Amino acid sequence: MTTSQTSTRPDGADPDRATPDERGDGRMSGFWRSIPGFGRPTIRFVHRWAIALLVSNVGIVATGGAVRVTGSGLGCPTWPRCTDDSFVPHGELGIHGAIEFGNRMLTWVLIVIAIATWIAVLRYAGSARRDKWLVTLIALGIPFQGVIGGITVLTDLNPWVVALHFILSMILVSAATVLVFRMRPYPTPTEPAPADTDTPGMATRRLGIYLAGLLYAVTWVTIYLGTVVTGSGPHAGDVDAPRNGLDPDNATQLHADAVFVLVGLGLAALVYARVFARPQQRSALVFVGLLALQGVIGFVQFFTDLPVALVIAHMFGSALLLIGATWQVLVARATDQPRVDAA
Template sequence: MTTSQTSSTRPDDPAPAERDPRPAARGVWRYIPGFGRPTIRFVHRWAIALLVSNVGIVATGGAVRVTGSGLGCPTWPRCTDNSFVPHEELGIHGAIEFGNRMLTWVLIIIAIAAWVAVLRYAGSARRDKWTVTLIALGIPFQGVIGGITVLTDLNPWVVALHFLLSMALVSAATVLVYRLRPYPTPAEPAAVDADVPASATRRLGVYLAWLIYVVTWVTIYLGTVVTGSGPHAGDVDAPRNGLDPDNATQLHADAVFVLVGLALAALVYARVFARPQQRSALVFVALLALQGVIGFVQFATDLPVALVIAHMFGSALLLIGATWQVLVARATDQPRVDAA
């Protein structure tokens, strides 16, 4: 063995994640902690912050709706025709709606920080950069859709679109968190049955994960239809979609039953074949059970405000779980190392 070979494999040689061959950061970025030479852990934390803030805006938007504050600021982008901020005559509803609008700016700041961190991190793949860019652009676009909901006096179909776009950002942020995680992907196990090809077993898991993801979206959409037919319009004078609430609720429940069957099938599959997605499948089943209990109780108790907000928050968690299952099912056994 040559001297160079020996020195490259000695025990005290730094791990790949500890090497930093890049020159010191220059320009304004060197004065901003973390952003001068971002590490994978630093970038991952910003990705998590982006996901949490997107889930948070879903919950606060739900609070605006169920408190009847959707037209607390009756126009957009101003709060009133003559002011960007609410006045005393608008009362608590104006304060709630204006507060939700201000939270959008907090989300934009977090999105910009995450975007800069991902683009400056040396180990970011092209798809990571595209993902964070689309999220960053989607947030102000989502704000415009929110303005349209106000200008259309909370049309239930536009309100539903506003919510669905928020959920799309939640799903995209979940992808970013998964892709930038600083720990390795679970290893691929050997096939349990030698007669069953490992590739066929893996494809089955991928198909199940995608089915769960699609049905989760269908269930969430039907949930917006239920909301559009019910009492929580966001304002006492806001229109409803004209559908019968009982029929809309039954259709939503039918989709939930399909989702429960698929979730249990995915869990059994993962357990039988000892797949890496055992944990994610179990967590999804637990989230689905909790969301089902909340949905049933809120329906039986005439939709109390707290439970409606919890149900919307649970929808975001379910979509995170469904997205995570797809990512784990498609994952390889190659660990991600810090190239910073």
């Protein structure tokens, strides 16, 4: 690998490809050169950090679900301390205190990964301005999400605040998915945009973009209604935590209706991709598979009185579905090949 790097941008931008060393800014060069990979990051190096950021954001969703379903939401009864006198739990808080405190500590792991990803993207020569803005917003969103988590504790796990906490986590998951896509070093099925915007090919492509966008929007609606169901159900995060007051059966039916719409859209997107041989065939197939698995988990957990393991799996599946919906939009809109480092 040479010190010269080039890139092909998904958005057609022509970023400044010079590294800090090549621009003559040597003040931090020696420091970063001593850290493997960060001296002159390659696209594969940056991509791996982007994947780590996405995985850790999904992981924090799953561990947050574990806190909720085990009734450990107030295991540390205050914030930012665990108790009024200590940042760490004491023996009287029991296993619930350990679970809640452990989830809080995982947030710091996520922050470290976010900082490393931020540095890698900023130092990568092929990063466009929007890449830098995106990774910066993700990095800033993580401590902000921690503050919202603290507010959920201070409001005694108000179900609407808890739902906001989950939705913000999912926003970070979707944003991290965009970063992974934009930093991809391997070919993703794409095609050149037709020069004539009135051609049938362009109309077909627009249909795919609109369909992917609608799928993404309905995925978000379905996820939000899932939080409403959770807010009306038994998993409050603590035995004394309030519920949102909605009838669980009605909330569940509304969520199920949204799922049925999402299933229809997912199948429509798959048929469209297959019939017109569109680049998003694989992502559409994966999304339908994830949707089927998520539906099975949802029905089984409903008819088995919401066992802890299945509730956590369902929350994890929600994150995977959002990744799939986000990826479909990105592939549908892509018109060129991913960036590569010059050999």
